[in-house]
Amino acid sequence: MNAETIEGLIHHELPAAADGDRHAYSRIVAACQNAVTGLALAIVRDVPASEDIAQEAFLNAWNNLRRLQNPTSFLPWLREITRNLARDHLRNARRFAREVADADEVIAAVADPGPGPAEHLIEHERQHAAAELISALPDDSREVLLLYYREGQSSQQVAALLGLSDAAVRKRLSRARATVRSELLARFSAFACDSAPSAAFTAMVATALGVASPTATAAIAVSALGAGAVGSGVGKLGAGGVGAGVSAGVAGGAAGGGFSYLVDAAMRYDVVLVASLAGVLASYLGGRYLLRFAGNERERAAINRFVRNITAITAVFCVGAAALVVLTRGWIPITAFAIASLAVLNYQYLVPLPRIMAPCFARAARRSGAYQPPRMYRYCFGSSAVWISSVFALAGLLHALAEAGRF
Known part of the structure; x- marks a missing residue:
């Protein structure tokens, strides 16, 4: 350019x-x-x-x-x-x-x-x-x-x-x-x-913008839900989606987006594939970002294991949501499933991930004085991002349920 x-x-x-x-x-x-x-x-x-x-x-x-x-x-x-x-x-x-x-x-x-x-x-x-x-x-x-x-x-x-x-x-x-x-x-x-930054750099900044500006994120989420775009339900970091929510955190968000869109689109099974692929892509790019902090093979293996777990969990949740759309009526089964799904995903971000990354950040602190994780990491994987994104995910789900007449 x-x-x-x-x-x-x-x-x-x-x-x-x-x-x-x-x-x-x-x-x-x-x-x-x-x-x-x-x-x-x-x-x-x-x-x-x-x-x-x-x-x-x-x-x-x-x-x-x-x-x-x-x-x-x-x-x-x-x-x-x-x-x-x-x-x-x-x-x-x-x-x-x-x-x-x-x-x-x-x-x-x-x-x-x-x-x-x-x-x-x-x-x-x-x-x-x-x-x-x-x-x-x-x-x-x-x-x-x-x-x-x-x-x-x-x-x-x-x-x-x-x-x-x-x-x-x-x-x-x-x-x-x-x-x-x-x-x-x-x-x-x-x-x-x-050493030039790759496309993953832009994706990580784009992901963090959802938390950096909650008001804008909410507006984007509502418009996306109204449009019924594929995978655009609100997910991890405030705005899951095939293009914008790209991080390991957004792998969980693909499930939130999948819930919203599956309810809205009813029997369209292709959405399951799209949501799952979005989660896989998000996990890959987010894993690339996390691997930058690894200092040895043990840390790299732990991060890769975490990303594989998140990807697998997200795929299971997307398929489960599709089954519930077909097999159930009303809002209670899908909402309960969404809450359980978010609980499992949030546990991964709040417990195993900080434990995996702790040695990486301790080493960085001793080397350069960075006493806390970079802002980008906090926006994508921090506890505040996890809870804010969960609230948006549930709000998106309830909106889609209402639009589908399930209440």
Whole structure:
């Protein structure tokens, strides 16, 4: 996507996004994610941390969109949010590095039953190599080079995304080429491309928007239910759905969406397949996000096991809901089944998942000072998200039952 297309997309989508349209905002996120993660990475020199910062920057901007009067100010505003968050991250990391010398912290780190020395060494070397590669570049060229290689080596594109002139971008590129070995630049080019965020990044931000703006989510949910769109019943994180609710949390939401739509569509068995496939897709993408935090094979295996369990439970619930639509009348059997289903799903999110992720976050806290999970994780998998999404799921179900005349 070239610079003119990105600017045109922002101008077109921003008014709708400011009114609460998270699908419009998701399209903006997809267009800008390379630039925002690149800005954060140039400052913090840590790929996972840069994506967490970028996610927080997008959510911060989403929550304050109504304050933005001019669409042309969006990119400069978003860049400033990102840089401020990245600098805050570095300050917290330095503060933690000083505090970790405390004897109790050292003892706790040594006694940690998590990853062994080999896993720690591999992870440390990987992060160190990335930081070293970025640090070898001139200070004023890091952002330019990251975006240059991620955006198809177009200086005009980089200039538009960073708010610079094309001449200024070319000057920085020339300075980097003159001071950095060609072999190092080749390595950096590969690193910049390989570390670029995937479509799953946009999906995770889109999912979190449902909790970031409950009012907008409720409006979307009601309109979706009224339209009877496939899988659009309110599910995990406020808005399940084939395209928008993409996370492991939304795997449970596919069941909520399946309940609502199955009641509304009565005998249409194809909806069962759609809801189940939505749950599988959501589980896959959500599992990819969770695996970023894993530091060893044991943690990866535990996360994969959790995702498989959620996927299987969701499929069973979708099929069960279809059977109840056919075999029962009224609202009590389906509502009771929905409540039982949500109870089982919520247990998975509230008990096994925090236990699985605890060693991952403890390790991240010791390394970078991140004392709590990233905001994206809290929006997708935190206890508040679980309970809010459950309320929306039940509300969507009751709406569909009423529309179907089952009361």
